[in-house]
Amino acid sequence: GAVVSQHPSRVICKSGTSVKIECRSLDFQATTMFWYRQFPKQSLMLMATSNEGSKATYEQGVEKDKFLINHASLTLSTLTVTSAHPEDSSFYICSAEMDRTSPLHFGNGTRLTVT
Amino acid sequence: DQQVKQNSPSLSVQEGRISILNCDYTNSMFDYFLWYKKYPAEGPTFLISISSIKDKNEDGRFTVFLNKSAKHLSLHIVPSQPGDSAVYFCAASAGNFNKFYFGSGTKLNVKP
Numbered sequence: 553g554a555v556v557s558q559h560p561s562r563v564i565c566k567s568g569t570s571v572k573i574e575c576r577s578l579d580f581q582a583t584t585m586f587w588y589r590q591f592p593k594q595s596l597m598l599m600a601t602s603n604e605g606s607k608a609t610y611e612q613g614v615e616k617d618k619f620l621i622n623h624a625s626l627t628l629s630t631l632t633v634t635s636a637h638p639e640d641s642s643f644y645i646c647s648a649e650m651d652r653t654s655p656l657h658f659g660n661g662t663r664l665t666v667t
Numbered sequence: 668d669q670q671v672k673q674n675s676p677s678l679s680v681q682e683g684r685i686s687i688l689n690c691d692y693t694n695s696m697f698d699y700f701l702w703y704k705k706y707p708a709e710g711p712t713f714l715i716s717i718s719s720i721k722d723k724n725e726d727g728r729f730t731v732f733l734n735k736s737a738k739h740l741s742l743h744i745v746p747s748q749p750g751d752s753a754v755y756f757c758a759a760s761a762g763n764f765n766k767f768y769f770g771s772g773t774k775l776n777v778k779p
Contacts, residue, residue, distance in 0.1 A: 556710070586766070595669060596711075596756065596769040645710060655701060656767070658710030 555579055556648045558659025565636055565666055573631045573662045575646030581626035582648035586656070587619075590643040602629045636666040670694045671759050673770035680777050686744040688773050690757035693738065697759035701767065702731060702742045705754045714755070715742070747777045 555578040588596040608621035620632040645661040698719040703711035717724040730743045758767040
């Protein structure tokens with residue numbers, strides 16, 4: 553089956569530093585990838601839609617300069633949390649679209665802790 | 668404002684019995700719904716879907732019911748098995764099949 557690899561699974565960083573999270577589709581090409589954020593006991597909140605070769609589309613309330621998304625190839629999208637602060641600590645998860653009629657395939661998520 | 672809501676954070680069911688997980692939505696434009704299952708430290712995996720042209724979809728032990736007038740869907744698992752213990756998310760989209768909005772999840776515990 554289709555596999556989406558997300559790396560790293562956990563990261564701890566100091567306030568003010570930037571963190572990059574990678575999302576790779578291992579055995580299929582993903583023209584579209586989605587980035588979500590989840591706070592404890594809350595739903596997965598869609599942050600942005602990432603399309604290969606074009607700028608990401610951000611959901612309302614998500615700072616695009618804070619959460620930089622790059623989708624440089626059909627198998628890789630990256631989310632960079634810039635100048636991270638403790639309130640950015642959260643669970644980030646990506647999903648990839650094989651085609652418009654297939655269910656999404658999710659990565660295992662990244663637990664970010666900003667100290 | 669959450670457009671998809673799962674009001675029960677947890678549910679405990681005896682093995683062999685029926686598990687019913689509920690989900691409500693507010694956006695009348697939603698026309699495609701999914702249920703995902705999530706184990707700890709793993710990403711969600713697809714379970715079952717339903718489009719708004721149907722009111723029921725069945726796949727083995729899993730059945731999803733959609734009540735459009737009530738903006739409500741439910742997932743029935745019969746019979747429940749201990750391996751079904753996980754967090755279940757419902758998700759909805761409008762037109763764009765893969766731009767989904769998720770509920771907060773319901774943690775199902777199936778007791779042996």
